[in-house]
Amino acid sequence: MKTLILGGTREARELADIASGERGFEIVSSLAGRVRAPALPVGEVRVGGFGGAEGLREWLAGNGIEAVVDATHPFAGGITANAAAAAAALGLPVLHVRRPGWLERDGDRWVRVPDLALAAEAAAALGKRVFLTIGRQGVGAFANSEGWFLIRAIDPPEGAVPPQHELLLARGPFSVEEEIALLIERRIDVLVTKDSGGALTEAKLSAARELGLAVVMIDRPPLPAGAEQVETVAAAWDWLRARRDSVM
Structure with missing residues (x-):
């Protein structure tokens, strides 16, 4: 077949x-x-x-x-x-x-949104230092946002990016300890991610929970x-x- x-x-x-x-x-x-x-x-x-x-x-x-x-x-x-x-x-x-999506746990501070545009609005209301883990596509939705952005992706994003940002090219998986260290070092206020599910990229959510950080979770289509x-x-x-x- x-x-x-x-x-x-x-x-x-x-x-x-x-x-x-x-x-x-x-x-x-x-x-x-x-x-x-x-x-x-x-x-x-x-x-x-x-x-x-x-x-x-x-x-x-x-x-x-x-x-x-x-x-x-x-x-x-x-x-x-x-x-x-x-x-x-x-x-x-x-x-x-x-694969199943992620489920909110005790201690999480999630804000669920249906798309990237609303994710940008939610992030702006939650903090000034934002960690984007949405891949290289969709970063343009944050191009007009104020504040500072850490953008982590495998390849560089194409098109517009936020004026104040750092690009971190890296391929996971990452440990919870690595994610906690990164969030502390970059003084992150809010994490923005897609509800991709799976264990390979879940460590960032555990790290945000440990540090009491807000998470903007973008729902799946x-x-x-x-x-x-x-x-x-x-x-x-x-x-x-x-x-x-x-x-x-």
């Missing part, structure tokens, strides 16, 4: 690693190409966009794809919507893999209506095997 895994996440790499070695599967992983040196999965990999839902539909049909797994980042709303539309147009099964969703690689693997067995 020729399967497209839309990836760029740990879950996508793990699923490709498992499925590529299994009988009855031909796996193609697709990466958006927005990170300069991405961690690559096992097997065939394509990099770059498809040209919207119609371009993806044509690519799926032209390459004989029989199933689609959308294991992209929880905030990759565009490709998620395109995958759902393209697969529906061709009558292909599509599964969305989304919703999945397409009626989307089939699982939260784990194991569940996605069960789904793939069930579809393989149904056609063998």
Whole structure:
């Protein structure tokens, strides 16, 4: 069963690693190409966009794809919507893999917002020294903000940035101790992050809780209506095997 895994996440790499070695599967992983040196999965990999839902539909049909797994980042709303539309147009099964979001704990001071624009407003009301951990995309929403910003990303942001800022290029995971030390050293008042979920980047939330700092948490975009969703690689693997067995 020729399967497209839309990836760029740990879950996508793990699923490709498992499925590529299994009988009855031909796996193609697709990466958006927005990170300069991405961690690559096992097997065939394509990099770059498809040209919207119609371009993806044509690519799926032209390459004989029989199933689609959308294991992209929880905030990759565009490709998620395109995958759902393209697969529906061709009558292909599509599964969305989304790790659980983070849950607020005792001692947290979270302010939840639906988008970047409201995140910028909330951050301005909560402090003058802001730690942005939203990746390089979306930093422009804070370009007109007053105050000082620590921007941490894997690659430099493109476009406008806040007038007063420090750019910290780094790839996690980071320990709680490292995050606490960074927050103290930079005298951070408020952390801004996306509700990406997962243990690899959760240390910053533990550090903010330990220091009593405010957190602006940006909610995920919703999945397409009626989307089939699982939260784990194991569940996605069960789904793939069930579809393989149904056609063998």
